[in-house]
Amino acid sequence: MTDRTTDSEAARTTPAPFGARLKAATASRGRLCVGIDPHAALLRAWGLDDDVAGLERFALSATEALAPYCSVLKPQSAFFERFGSRGVAVLERVVATAREAGALVLMDAKRGDIGSTSQAYAEAYLDPSSPLASDAVTVSPYLGFGSLTPFVETARAHGAGLLVLALTSNPEGPEVQHATAPDGRSVAGVLLDHLRALNAGVDDDALGSFGAVVGATVDPTAEDLDVRGPLLAPGFGAQGGTVADLRRVFGPAARLVLPSSSREVLAAGPDPVALRDAVARTHDALAALG
Numbered sequence: 592m593t594d595r596t597t598d599s600e601a602a603r604t605t606p607a608p609f610g611a612r613l614k615a616a617t618a619s620r621g622r623l624c625v626g627i628d629p630h631a632a633l634l635r636a637w638g639l640d641d642d643v644a645g646l647e648r649f650a651l652s653a654t655e656a657l658a659p660y661c662s663v664l665k666p667q668s669a670f671f672e673r674f675g676s677r678g679v680a681v682l683e684r685v686v687a688t689a690r691e692a693g694a695l696v697l698m699d700a701k702r703g704d705i706g707s708t709s710q711a712y713a714e715a716y717l718d719p720s721s722p723l724a725s726d727a728v729t730v731s732p733y734l735g736f737g738s739l740t741p742f743v744e745t746a747r748a749h750g751a752g753l754l755v756l757a758l759t760s761n762p763e764g765p766e767v768q769h770a771t772a773p774d775g776r777s778v779a780g781v782l783l784d785h786l787r788a789l790n791a792g793v794d795d796d797a798l799g800s801f802g803a804v805v806g807a808t809v810d811p812t813a814e815d816l817d818v819r820g821p822l823l824a825p826g827f828g829a830q831g832g833t834v835a836d837l838r839r840v841f842g843p844a845a846r847l848v849l850p851s852s853s854r855e856v857l858a859a860g861p862d863p864v865a866l867r868d869a870v871a872r873t874h875d876a877l878a879a880l881g
């Protein structure tokens with residue numbers, strides 16, 4: 592994005608770091624991230640057509656119903672992109688609506704590319720002057736962790752965060768993530784070490800802004816999951832992950848977990864009260880996590 596602010600203006604307007612804002616949000620609203628994933632099947636279940644009008648109705652109704660009651664909303668960009676520019680325009684409204692209601696927005700775009708292209712992605716999702724500007728974005732480190740440097744620097748400049756794919760919830764992930772790096776560590780272990788380094792300056796009782804994605808459904812791991820930043824745990828709910836699984840997978844790092852659920856919550860709609868009840872039930876279940 593073009594530089595529309597002076598350095599001193601930027602310093603005045605930069606929000607607190609994402610980790611600090613996430614910690615405050617989960618303390619007041621609970622630590623559930625709800626995914627806004629407008630699947631064709633969910634649109635049909637809500638009595639909507641699988642077209643841009645249906646997408647708009649679904650995504651905005653869900654966001655309006657859920658954003659005041661959730662610490663984090665995670666719109667899945669793919670379901671908007673499949674409708675082209677009109678779908679992306681709906682995504683822009685979802686981001687704005689969620690943030691106005693006080694929810695943090697984690698854009699689920701899973702981007703990652705060579706550094707110079709990563710810079711453009713970082714500006715698209717994290718620069719406040721972008722229409723898609725979010726509080727954090729999911730990123731893929733599989734072009735090498737260093738290729739994410741533009742995301743790290745842009746996040747730091749704007750008080751935003753990153754959630755880096757480490758041990759994903761899908762069954763195909765281990766082929767890459769459990770592979771052994773040249774120095775004998777696992778690939779996932781290398782990524783987790785990089786995240787720990789990025790969060791190194793954070794106080795003991797604070798939360799860093801650079802987190803990992805670790806599925807609620809993965810096998811227990813010998814890796815040290817305590818990166819001193821958030822651990823996004825998708826796979827909770829529709830993919831079968833339970834509170835017991837979160838305890839089993841994360842052990843002492845469970846305090847850092849941000850469980851994420853999309854279809855299980857969204858299936859309760861379109862009634863806004865039913866959507867809120869689904870969130871309340873999940874919050875109650877998560878209370879057992881401590």
Ligand SMILES: O=C(O)c1cc(=O)[nH]c(=O)n1[C@@H]1O[C@H](COP(=O)(O)O)[C@@H](O)[C@H]1O
Pocket residue numbers: 626628667699729758759760761804805806825826827828829830851852853854855
């Ligand atoms: O980054 C993610 O959010 C993600 C990572 C992962 O390992 N597994 C995973 O399911 N996700 C996303 O989390 C959401 C899961 O949706 P549900 O299975 O409906 O709760 C989808 O948007 C996935 O793209």
